[in-house]
Amino acid sequence: MTFKHSNSEQQHSRHYFNELLREWSVHFQLEHLSLWECLNKQRHCIWVVDSKLFKKTDTERASHFSVTENYVVTFIADKPEAFLAHLRKQRHWLPILFESALASQQYAINRTLWRELTDDLVSVFDGSFYEKLLNILIDSIPSADSGLFLLYNQRTRKLAVRSGIGFDQEYYQKIQIAPTESIAGTTFTKQELLVFNDEGALCKGMESLSPDNKRLLIQANKMSQPPHAVLSFPIINDGRTLGVVVLQGSSDKACFPHEVVTTMYHIMDYVSLLFGRYQNHRDTQKTKRELEITYRALRTEHKQLQKTLDLYNILTTLIRNNKGIKEIMRAMYEMTLTPITYYDELLLPIASCGTNNSHVLPENFLKTREARYSIRVKKWQLLKLDHENLLLIIPVVGAEKVIGFLCAWINEQTFNDSDRTLLEYSASILGLESMKRQAIDNTKRQLFGDIFEQIISNNFNETMLQQAKNLDLNEKDFYTVLVCEYGHDVSSSINEKFASEACMKWLEQAMREMSIKGLVTHRRGNIVAFLSFPSESDKRAIDQKLTRFCARMNQFPSHIKVGIGRLELGFIRINQSYNDAKQCIRLLHKKKSGKIYRFSSGGIDHLLMNHDSDELHLFVDDHLGLLLEYDVQKNKDLLHTLFVYLENNRNLQKTTEALSIHHNTLYYRISQIEQILSVKLSSTEDWMNLAMAWKIYQFLHD
Amino acid sequence: MTYSIVAKCKETGLFGAAVTSCFPGIGAYSPTIKANIGIIASQGWVNPALGPIGMTYLEEGKTANETLNTLLMKDPGRELRQLIVMDHFGNSAVYTGVENDDAKGHIIGDQFAVQGNILTSLDVLYAVAETFENTKGPIQERLLAAMLAGDEIGGDSRGKQAAAIKVAAEEGFPYVDFRVDDSPEPVQELYSIYKNNKHVLIDQYYEWVNAVKAGIKLEDHQASMNKERGL
Numbered sequence: 001m002t003f004k005h006s007n008s009e010q011q012h013s014r015h016y017f018n019e020l021l022r023e024w025s026v027h028f029q030l031e032h033l034s035l036w037e038c039l040n041k042q043r044h045c046i047w048v049v050d051s052k053l054f055k056k057t058d059t060e061r062a063s064h065f066s067v068t069e070n071y072v073v074t075f076i077a078d079k080p081e082a083f084l085a086h087l088r089k090q091r092h093w094l095p096i097l098f099e100s101a102l103a104s105q106q107y108a109i110n111r112t113l114w115r116e117l118t119d120d121l122v123s124v125f126d127g128s129f130y131e132k133l134l135n136i137l138i139d140s141i142p143s144a145d146s147g148l149f150l151l152y153n154q155r156t157r158k159l160a161v162r163s164g165i166g167f168d169q170e171y172y173q174k175i176q177i178a179p180t181e182s183i184a185g186t187t188f189t190k191q192e193l194l195v196f197n198d199e200g201a202l203c204k205g206m207e208s209l210s211p212d213n214k215r216l217l218i219q220a221n222k223m224s225q226p227p228h229a230v231l232s233f234p235i236i237n238d239g240r241t242l243g244v245v246v247l248q249g250s251s252d253k254a255c256f257p258h259e260v261v262t263t264m265y266h267i268m269d270y271v272s273l274l275f276g277r278y279q280n281h282r283d284t285q286k287t288k289r290e291l292e293i294t295y296r297a298l299r300t301e302h303k304q305l306q307k308t309l310d311l312y313n314i315l316t317t318l319i320r321n322n323k324g325i326k327e328i329m330r331a332m333y334e335m336t337l338t339p340i341t342y343y344d345e346l347l348l349p350i351a352s353c354g355t356n357n358s359h360v361l362p363e364n365f366l367k368t369r370e371a372r373y374s375i376r377v378k379k380w381q382l383l384k385l386d387h388e389n390l391l392l393i394i395p396v397v398g399a400e401k402v403i404g405f406l407c408a409w410i411n412e413q414t415f416n417d418s419d420r421t422l423l424e425y426s427a428s429i430l431g432l433e434s435m436k437r438q439a440i441d442n443t444k445r446q447l448f449g450d451i452f453e454q455i456i457s458n459n460f461n462e463t464m465l466q467q468a469k470n471l472d473l474n475e476k477d478f479y480t481v482l483v484c485e486y487g488h489d490v491s492s493s494i495n496e497k498f499a500s501e502a503c504m505k506w507l508e509q510a511m512r513e514m515s516i517k518g519l520v521t522h523r524r525g526n527i528v529a530f531l532s533f534p535s536e537s538d539k540r541a542i543d544q545k546l547t548r549f550c551a552r553m554n555q556f557p558s559h560i561k562v563g564i565g566r567l568e569l570g571f572i573r574i575n576q577s578y579n580d581a582k583q584c585i586r587l588l589h590k591k592k593s594g595k596i597y598r599f600s601s602g603g604i605d606h607l608l609m610n611h612d613s614d615e616l617h618l619f620v621d622d623h624l625g626l627l628l629e630y631d632v633q634k635n636k637d638l639l640h641t642l643f644v645y646l647e648n649n650r651n652l653q654k655t656t657e658a659l660s661i662h663h664n665t666l667y668y669r670i671s672q673i674e675q676i677l678s679v680k681l682s683s684t685e686d687w688m689n690l691a692m693a694w695k696i697y698q699f700l701h702d
Numbered sequence: 703m704t705y706s707i708v709a710k711c712k713e714t715g716l717f718g719a720a721v722t723s724c725f726p727g728i729g730a731y732s733p734t735i736k737a738n739i740g741i742i743a744s745q746g747w748v749n750p751a752l753g754p755i756g757m758t759y760l761e762e763g764k765t766a767n768e769t770l771n772t773l774l775m776k777d778p779g780r781e782l783r784q785l786i787v788m789d790h791f792g793n794s795a796v797y798t799g800v801e802n803d804d805a806k807g808h809i810i811g812d813q814f815a816v817q818g819n820i821l822t823s824l825d826v827l828y829a830v831a832e833t834f835e836n837t838k839g840p841i842q843e844r845l846l847a848a849m850l851a852g853d854e855i856g857g858d859s860r861g862k863q864a865a866a867i868k869v870a871a872e873e874g875f876p877y878v879d880f881r882v883d884d885s886p887e888p889v890q891e892l893y894s895i896y897k898n899n900k901h902v903l904i905d906q907y908y909e910w911v912n913a914v915k916a917g918i919k920l921e922d923h924q925a926s927m928n929k930e931r932g933l
Contacts, residue, residue, distance in 0.1 A: 155908035160916075174916040212918070297765045297791060304767065377781050377800050417771040 017101060028083040031076040032062065035098070068095040070258070071102075106259040113140040113267055121274050125281045130163035133245070133271065138165055141260055143249035144231070146223055150177060150184050151243040159184055159244060164220065166248070171220035175213050182209035183232050184244045191241055193233040193268055197255045202230055223250035231256045233268040237276040245271065304418045311335045311422050315429050325433055329353045332426045336408075336419040342396070342430055344404045346502045348509065350434075359409045362391070375402045380424055388412050392420065394427040398435045406430060441508075447471060449521040452528065455574050468571060471519060475571040476535045478542060482507075483581040484527040485561040503527050503560060510552050514545065526585075530574065533567075542567060543600070550596045561588040562596045583609055590699075608699045616696050623677070623693035630676050638676070641669045646694050650681070705818030707830050707848050708733060708741040710792035711841040712813055717741050717788065718869035718878065720845040722853065722862065722889050724820075729866025729881035737870040740766070740789045742773075746802045746819055747782035760789055770795035784808065784817045811835065816848075822856030829855045842869045842878040842904075846893050853889040865892040875911045878904055 017035070025033045063080040065073045065087045077083055087094070116136045124132055130149040138144045146166025150159040159177040161167075179189045183205045187194050196202040209217070218226075227248035235243040249255065256264075314331045318324075325342060333340055333353035341352040347361060362385065365371055370381040374393045383391040390412055396404035406427040448471060454464050465475060486503040504520050504527055511518050511531070518531040531549075533542045546564065553562055563584025565577030584597035587605055591597075599606060608616065627639050641659060645666075648654040656663050670681060679686040706721035719733035719741050725748075733743035734753025742756040752773050759769040766789040773787070774780045774797060781799035784806070788794045794815035796808040806819035809831045816830045833851035837844040845867055853862070864881070865888035871877035880895045882888040896904075903910050906920070913920045 153908070153912065156912045158909075158912070160912070174918045176912065176916065176918075293763055293790065296763055297789070300768060301765055379781055379800055382775065382778070415775075417775045418768060420771060420775060 024083065024086070025075075028075075028077060028086065029079075030083060031078070033073070033075045035067075036072045036074055067091075067098050071095075071098055102259065106263065109140060109142070109260065110263050110266075113137070113263065114270070116140060117267070117270060117274065122277075125278060125285075129275075129278050131165065133274075134163060134165045137245065137247055137267075141231075141247060141256070141264070143229055143251070143254040143256055143260070144247040145250050145254075146221070146227075147245065147247040148172065148184070149243060149245055150188075152179075152188065152241060159188055162243070166222050166250075167220040168222055169220075171216045175216045175220070177209075177213060180208070182206050182213070183230055184246055187232040187234050187244045187246075188241050191234045191236055193231070193261065193264055195256050195261050196230040197228075197257075199228065202227065205230070223248075225250050225252075227254065228252060229254040229256050231261070231264060233264055233271075235272045235275050236269075237272055237279070242272075242275065242279070307335055307419075308422060308425070311426065315426065319429065319433065325430060325437075326351045328426065328429060328433060332423065336416075336422055338392075338415065338419065338423070339409045340423070341407050342404060343407060344434075344505065345402060346505065347405075348502075348505055350404065355409070361407065371405075374405075378402060380420065380427075385409075390415075392423065394424055396427050396431045396434060398431055398438070403431065403434055403438070444471060444519060445504075445521045448519040448530070449523065452521060452523065452530075452574075455572070456578065458575065460572060465571075472517060473519070473530065473532060473571060474535070476569075477571070478533040478535060478537060478539075478567050478569055479571065479574050479577060480531050480546065480567045481565045481574060481577040481581045482529040482531060483563045483565075483578070483585055484529070485525075485585055486527065486558060499558070500527065503556075503558065506556055506558075510549065510556075514549055514552065516545065516549060528578070528581075535569070539567065546598070550598060553596050556595075560595060561585055563588065564596070564598045566599050580606075604695065605699060608696060613700070616700055620693050620697050620700065623689050624697060626676050626678075627673060638669055638673050641666070642673050642690065643694055645670065645681075646691055650687075704745070704820060705816065705826055705830060705852050706733065706743050706745055706786070707814060707816045707834060707845060708743050708786050708788045708794065709814035709834065709841060709845060710788060712792075714841065716841050716869055716871055716877070718841040718845050718867070719743050720849045720865070720867040720892075721745065722849060722865035722892075724860040724863045726864055727881070727883040728864040729868070729883070733866075733868060735868050735870040736761070737873050738790065740769075740787065742769075742788075743786040743817070744783055745817065746784040746799060747779060749777060749779060749783060752777060752783075752785060756787055760787070763790075765789050765791075766793045766795035770797055784819055786815045786817055788815065818852075820860055826852045826855045842867060842896065845869070846896060849889045850893060853887075862886065862888050865889045867892060867896065871907060872911050875907075875914065877907055 021033050021035075024030065062074045062076045063084065065075075065084060067073055067087075073087065075083060113136065116139070117133075120136060121129065121132055134147045134149055138147055147164070148161050148167060149163045151162045152159050156176065157179070159179070161172040161175050164172045177184050179185050183194060183196065185208070186205070194205070196205050206214070227250050229249040230246060231248075232244055232246040234241045235245065247256075311331065314335075315328060318327045318331060329340060329342055329351040330353050337354070339352075339354040339356070339359050341355055341359065342350045343361070344350055347365065352359075362368065362383070368383055370383040370391075371393060374381040374395050378395050378397050380392060380394040383393055385391055388411055390410050392408040392410050394406040394408070395402040396406055406423060408423055447467060451464055451468050451471070451473070454460070468475070484503055484507065486499050500522070504522075507520050507527065507529055511520075511529070516531050517533070518529055520527060520529040522528070531546075533545075546567075550562075550564070553560075563581040565580030565584070568574065568577045580599040583606055584599050584602065587602065587609060588594055588597045624639065624642075627642065631637060631639050641655075644658050645655050648658060652663055652666060656666050659666070661669075673679075674681060677690075679690065681687060681690070704721075704723040706719060708717075708719040710717050715738070717735050717737065717740060719735055721728055721732055721743065723745065725731075731748045731750045732745060732753065733741055734757055735741045736757050739757060740760040742753040742760075744750065744752045755776070756769050756773050759772055760766075764772070766787045769789065770785065770787045773785065777783065779799075780797065781801040783799045784797065784802055786794055786796045786808070792813035794810050796810055796815050796817055798806055798808050798817065798819070802819040804819075805821040805824050805826075807821075807824050807827055808815065808817040809827050811831055811834075814831070814834055816827050816834075818824075818827050818830075821827070830848045830852040834844050834848035837847040849865065849867075863885070864883050865885075866881040867878055868876075869878035878896070878900075880892055880899075882891045882895065885891045903920075910920050
């Protein structure tokens, strides 16, 4: 047998003994020479001078010499007496020599093992732990040439091979050893280190190995022969066996002597400790990973919860302080950083935040499947705008119906999906706020309608005046009345039932935008609005403001007719302005063109309106009758020439250009007109009469 | 589609779910379970794709709420569905779309959630939840007991047809995975199937997994176990 280690002390002792034994062997012509340890009545071969010569069967004819209580030198020789005599002669110093050499040997093994376990294994926390441990043990322990690390699986209640040196993984990974089964199982159950240096004991120890495991073990074994010595020890942590390490020696002389066993008793606890540390580290790492995941999840949930609570608190405060829809929208935007617009049911924007020109509703929005579905189920929907942008449509629900839409322009990649719940919640708040405002507006309109009826009927009293004051209608302010007649095709995309509401909202919005105080209501199918201006205002400034207001009205996307009465000073004169406005509407109907008519800029039309139609016809007949007859008889169009001439205020060049005639032709026609009507167009009076007749003719024929 | 329950076992960490419906082969559509990851259970007008998609979000580490919100954002038919997402921690997020037929609703409990629609009454959900909470034993048996309790109350108002139970333990190795695709009493049949067959693999699940991984037959194991027990 030889030591595998090249450690200097081992080398030294081995060399010394080998040399000594060899010298003896040669000198005394010994057939076999070895040193045996007697331990627990078993003999373990520690050194043999020539393994080729050693045969266990020879031990019967071998001679023995006890060096100490534990060590025996055995030898076979033709004439053993000479050698025995030699040994006897040396008996005083041989025990000292052996003990010293063996102690040195033991020290070397221990030191190597402890150092390597400490240096190489302490810092191993990956799966290589098992293999490294086996390698260290096999490299350090004499005789050991292969080994297995078995781990106990609590679920299967079996020991499974985690790593093997000198074994084929393909086979050893299939080995599943039950507790109490074979050497490993017994080691596991008894929690004891077991050593088998004797073939018989080894066979007995492995007797309980199941046929499958035996087969697999044989197949897995890469060594040239079955083990001759086996040492196994348990890995124990906190009183519980976690696994078993099995070391094997396959050579004929393999043996785990007393010193090795003693060492392993000590090492066993240290290996258990290292394994416990390794497992703890892995458990700690796993727990750390778990904690990281938990922390991340907790953080995410906390952030969202905090956002929700913040928004809830902000919205509650805003509503309590009556801050209005714009502030609610601002809070929503600041919380979600998403461009949003709140549209009413007519798609008129009520408030926006974070939007720009690109944030507009797609054409025929209300006809899209998503918008229709959203209205039907009163739940949010997503409308795809392009490959990465979406329109989040959240219906704002009032009393049992959709009263608007909260629209958010979101990017599919960057939008935090959980923010949708915030917007959805906010939409509910918008719905409540809108309903509240709608209720206030409706009450105001109702009240205003009542007051208006009383004004029309000149029924002024203290209560009514107080109510008017409550509605911010100051008794001494300037007032003008606007009457609006609306068509049904307000917008191609809006149902006609919304037409009236659309007009009213649009009017209210225009008044708000231009800072014009007033109230809007319904009266007999029309919309009526009071526009009021402070009594101290400059009338010219009011006129300019009304002119701008009319221009704004012209933008209204609908077939409407708007009549605006004269500006009256004092609340009680509203009635007159209302009558003016109604007259304006009648004029618009008569003219069949135009959208807005202001009484104050209506010229003589409103005078003509008040005249008897027959009288007007007579006036036209008196001044233009002959020319009309002439045109009919001669199939001419001198009346048109006269009108163009009047319209261009006797400007010859403009008239000829308008009529596309030569100026001589115009001279001729004017002369004919003067002749037929017996007038002189150079006469101011005749000119005035003809101009008046032309105006009335237009008024009557518009 | 009727009612389902999803749960995480507080002791073993196993995820499990059971479902029953008046719809053939319901188990093919829902639930989707992954060991150590979570559960997605979709019903109503089922969108089976939500399962695997949602599972990828859960695997990324998203919470149940995040996953549910993202799934809802990507599903135009969300109002037709009922959806439970249970995450790694056993927390559930549930959505009941408004277009599901009554009686409908959901209950979120401690490490479990129940959802149902077209129920005879919401008492079904309460019975399922209470039974699950009050039953001891392995998660699959608690789920089955809960399903039986719901079935007893009335279950699906349209009738009964199919049921399924799934419990995931090791990825790739089905633990409890039984389906009744068409039966007049699907929940009871599901329970019978479990009871009669659990000894085959469920009772020795880990031995089986080990045997499969090691490349040996489970019978060898059984024999050695018997030997070990002196049988």
